[in-house]
Amino acid sequence: MRSRSALHMTEAGTRIGALLWALCTVMVFAVADAHAAVLSVAVLDDRNQPVPDAVVTVTPIGANPAQAPTGPAAVMDQVDLAFAPAVLVVRTGTPVIFPNSDTVAHQVYSFSPAKRFELGLYRGHPYQPVVFDHPGVVILGCNIHDNMLGYVFVTDAQYFGKSDRQGIWRGDALPEAEYEVAVWSPRLPGKKQALRTRVNLLDAPLSVELRLNEPLRAAISQARDPRDRY
C-alpha cells in the first residue's frame, strides 16, 4: 500500500532563523512498504536540482544521544591542495586523522566554537588524531593555502551521512520509530542551522524529499591552478 503526505515545518530559534525557515518549504513524501525499513532522503535545491554533499542526520525522538557509540577514526585527507572530502560527517567524540597526501606542507586550523585546533606545518606523517568532542560545524582552513576550505560536521545523531551526486542519502534497516531528520549544507547562506523535520518510520520505509526553497551558495571551490604559487 502506498500513501503520500505533505508536512510544512516551522522551526523555533532566532528571529532570523525563523524568517529564513519561512522561506523554506519542506515537502515530505512518505512511501510505505510493509516489508522493508529503509529511509531515503532526497535533498533538492530551490530549483529542484539535487544537492550533493549535504549532511543528513537522523535521530530517534526521545533517544539519549550520549548512548550513541563513537565510530572508528575518520580521515580528512589533503590532496592537490584541497581537503578531501570537502565535507566530513562524524559522530561526536570521533577521532579524525588529517593525512597530507601532497608533497607540500600544510598547516590545518579551525577557530570554530565546536573545535578550535591547529596542526603546525607538516607533510608526510600526520599528527595524532583530533577528537571532535562537541557537536556543531567545524570549518577547516590551511594557513599556507588560503583557498583550501573544508567542513567537519560533528553530530550526536545515531544515523547520519552525506547525500550522493543525485542528492540522495539512504539509511538501511532503521528500527521502527519516530525520527527527527535534519539536513545541512555548507552552501546554505549565512550561518544557517540545519533544517529539521519529523518522520514516522512506523510505516517504514519512507522516501523523504527535502526541498530547500532558498538559493544556495555556489558549490565549494578549493580549486586553483597547480602552478599558482602566490
Added chain:
Amino acid sequence: MRSTLSVIASLIAATAAGAADLSSVDAQGFVELRGVAVDSSLPSYVHGGLGLLPFDDEHDGVESGHFVLDLRAPLSETLRAQFSAIATTGDDEQNPVDITEAFIEWRPYPQSQWRWRAKLGAFYPPISLENRGVGWQSLYSLSPSAINTWVGEEARSVGAELSATSVGATLGRDLDIGGVVGVYGWNDPIGVLIFERGWSLNDRVVPLFGGTRRPFRMSDHDRYIEPTHEIDDRLGYYAGVEAKWQGRHQLRLLHYDNRGDPAQQGYADDAWRTRFDSIGASVSLAGLMLIAQAMQGDTAVGPSTDGRGMLIADYRAWFLLGSYSLDKHRVTIRHDRMHIESTRGAEFFDSNQRAQAWTAAYLYEHDSHWLAAAEWLRISGSLHQRELLGLPAEATEQQLQMVLRYSF
C-alpha cells in the same frame, strides 16, 4: 643606500638559512631553453636600443632563458622566509645571478573571520593578476602585460606590508573583502624606465641589484637604470582593497605613491615622484579565465619652483586577457594598450608613446615537470624618443618564442 639594501637581503637570507630546518624548506624552480625569432629593425632596449622587445635581430635564435629558484622556509610556526633568485644570461645584466624577492612573512593562525598577513623585506606590490607562478612568472603566457612587465621592472617594494581579509566562508558568505597597506623605501628611481624607453612587454624582471640598459646616457656612471635606490630618504606607500567572490572572481584596487622628492639628485639617477592608481579584475568560469587591468598615473623629476618636478609625464595602460585551459592545454589571447605623454618639460625631453600589443600563447603542461610553450607577440605604435636617435617613431615589432621548461 644600495649597501643598506644588500645588508637587509643578506640578513633575511642568513636568518632563513640559520633558522630553517633544511628538510622543511620548500624549494621550487625551473630551467629552460628558448628558441626566439624576432621581426624588428630596432635594437632591443636590453642592448641599449629603443626596440620594445627583449630580443632583436642580433640577439635571437637559441637562448638559455631563465633559471629560477624559489625557496620558502618556515622560521617558526607562523613565520616563514621566502627567497627568490633568477639567473639570466645574454642580456647584458650586471649580475647574472641575482635576487628578485627576499622577505619574511608572518601568517598568524586566524582566530576570527579576519585573516592577517604581514611581510617585511623585498617583494612585489600586489598589482599583477597574471604573475602567480614560481619566480613571479605569468600563469597564462610567457610575456606578461605591459602593466605587469613594468611592475616587474621597476615597482620594487623594500619595506613592510600589512593585509587583513574578512573570509566570507567563515560567515557562510561568498564574499571575501580585505585591505592592504605597504610602506617602503629604495624605490626612488621608479618611473625613469618607462619615461625614457616607454612601456614594454617582456618577462625579464629586474632583480634587486640589477638594472636595465639606459637608452639615453648623460654620464659615464649611468649605464644602467637601477630601480632599487633610496635617494631622498622619504618613504613611499601603497594602499589597496580587494574583493573576492566565491573564491574565484576578484577585484583589486591599489593606489601607489613613492612620495619621491623630484628635486633630490642621486649618483646615477635622481629621485622620481611616481604615483598611480591600479585596478584589476578577474573572472574564472570553468576553464576560462578573463583578466582586465588598468593603470593610470604620473611621474616627475627635477627641481622646479612649485616642487612638482621639471619633467612630468602622464602614463596609462590597460589590457584584456582571455585564457582557456583544458586538461594539459592552455590558450591565451591578450590585447594591451599603452600611452605616455609629457605634460611638462617636453622641450627638454619629450616622452611620448602610443602603442598597442597583441599576444597569443599556447602552453602545454605535459606533467608537473615539463612545460612546452609558444608565444607570438606583436607591439606596434609610436615612440617619440626614437626620433631623437634619427629613427622613425612608428614601428611594428614581432617576436615568436618557443620554450621548453623543466620545473623541479
